[in-house]
Amino acid sequence: MNNYSTKLSIDHYNLDLQIEYLEKYLIIQNGMLDLNIERFKNAQDNRWASEKNIKELESKVQKRLGKIEGIEEMLRFCKAVKFNNNLNNN
Numbered sequence: 001m002n003n004y005s006t007k008l009s010i011d012h013y014n015l016d017l018q019i020e021y022l023e024k025y026l027i028i029q030n031g032m033l034d035l036n037i038e039r040f041k042n043a044q045d046n047r048w049a050s051e052k053n054i055k056e057l058e059s060k061v062q063k064r065l066g067k068i069e070g071i072e073e074m075l076r077f078c079k080a081v082k083f084n085n086n087l088n089n090n
Helices: 003-007 012-045 051-089
Strands: none
16 A cells, blocks of 8 residues: 555544445435425426526526535545555454
8 A cells, every 4th residue: 555545544433424424414415406406397397487596496406416526525535545444454
């Protein structure tokens, strides 16, 4: 292993808590994304919805997608660190 991988070491308890938190937070954010998408679709189908409202809802969907991508990236990183820690300990 190179020096960089050993610097990523975090104790297992805190890492497990972080992974658990991120997984639960991801579930919540995916639920919020579903709600935002549903509202966006309803606004598109509603002939009374203004173009401004539709654009605002579309923006919310895009922001939520960006947030989810960030959470997923952090979760992958934490799992990689945990895997690396397990390799270093065995």
